[in-house]
Amino acid sequence: MNFFKEKTSDELTRKVKEWWNKNPFTYLMDNQHIIPDWAFFRNIDRKIIKWMPWAQKGYPLLSSVIDYSKLKGKQVLDIGIGTGWTTEQFVRAGAHVTAIDLTPQAIELAKKRMEVNHLTGATIQIADAQALLFADNTFDYVLAFGTLMHMPNTEKAVSEIYRVLKPGGRAAAMMYYKHSLHWWYYIFLGKGVMRGKLFTMTPQELSNRYTDGAYEEGNQLTKFYSKGEIRRLFSKFRSCQIHIYDATTPIDHFPHRWLPLGKLLPERLKYWLTTQIGQTLWIDVEK
Ligand SMILES: C[S@@+](CC[C@H](N)C(=O)[O-])C[C@H]1O[C@@H](n2cnc3c(N)ncnc32)[C@H](O)[C@@H]1O
Known part of the structure; x- marks a missing residue:
């Protein structure tokens, strides 16, 4: 049974759009009182560097997983x-x-980011x-970072990425890993079983509620994927590499952040565990 399948629907896409427009994703605690100046955007970057150590050590962001030297002069599509x-x-x-993004609010913020950085x-x-x-x-390269799992028809979006990519072009996506400590332990067991939320919520509703937008009562749709599901989703592509990443924080905080026994584990073991049961899937494909 796939807990994370939802009916494809324009209605759900409309709800997703409305929700993200009201709650733009800023990696900050306060999404409602945004002053989009240079400091606001740098603050977001600092959070990204801190929370996704697997992706970069500093600027450029995502430099551990994207080879920017190959993208000079190339056509790039950035999704969500x-x-x-x-x-x-x-x-x-x-x-x-x-x-591109589904919401006017994101478009406005992204344009402001370019403006305050004098980028054209x-x-x-x-x-x-x-x-x-x-x-x-x-396009030569397409990125969909943290977005494909928030739309009802992810299959269609992936086939659209395939269609607009040039032969030999590459795409990358960040999505959530189902067989992770985060999903099974913190969400399913922690919220669903221990707090009894499964009496009133489906696993899909738990996923929507306790992932992105948890401080705003949860978003409309967050899907988690297994490696097999990802391989099927991207099966049209010539090659598909999947990596699992995370910060060590969820392991440090095991079994509970008030009893962080995970911190006692050797660093190398914790790092290895992030590559097995981390929350983040980095998917790299070639057409
Ligand atoms: C979790 S946020 C991630 C934003 C950004 N990639 C980041 O990491 O900060 C998800 C984004 O996907 C966008 N989105 C959701 N469904 C979409 C769709 N069908 N087409 C384009 N963008 C979409 C939302 O509006 C939102 O900005």
Whole structure:
């Protein structure tokens, strides 16, 4: 049984859009009183560096998983950009960037990020990843960071990525890993079983409630995937590499953040565990 399957629906996409427009993803505690100045965007970057040590040691963000040296002068599509931090890295790397998000709020914030950094050249526009308006074989590289798991028709979005990529082009995505400490222990067992939430909520509702937007009562849709499901999703692509990543924090805080016995484990073991039961899937594919 797949807990995370939801019916494909325009209605759900509308709800997803409405929710993210009201709650833009800033990695900060307060999403409601945003002053989008230079410091606001740098603050987001600092959180990303701190919370995703597997992705980079500093700028450019995601440099441990994206080879920016290959993207100079290339056509890049950045999907589900939120406040535009990935878009900024691509622009600085000299790529020709088209950046999309479902919500006007994200588009406004991403444009503001470019403006306060005096960056030009990116085309930033509202679009639905499930129905891209770009021609076939347009892009050399596509990134979908933390977004494919929030849309009802992820299968369609992945086939759209395939369609708009040039032959030999690459795409990468960040999605959530189902067989992770985060899903099974902290959410399913911690919230669902120990707190009895499974009496009133489905596993899918638990996932929506206790992942992104947990401080805002949860978002409309967050799906977790197994490696097998990812392989099937990206099966059209010539190659598909999947890595599991995380910070060591969820392991440090095991069994509970008030009893963080996980901190006693050797660093190398903790690091290895992040590659087995971490929350983050990094998917790298080639058309
Ligand atoms: C968790 S946020 C991630 C934002 C950004 N990638 C980041 O890491 O900060 C998810 C983003 O995906 C966008 N999104 C959701 N469904 C989408 C769709 N069908 N097409 C394009 N963007 C979508 C949301 O509006 C939101 O900005």
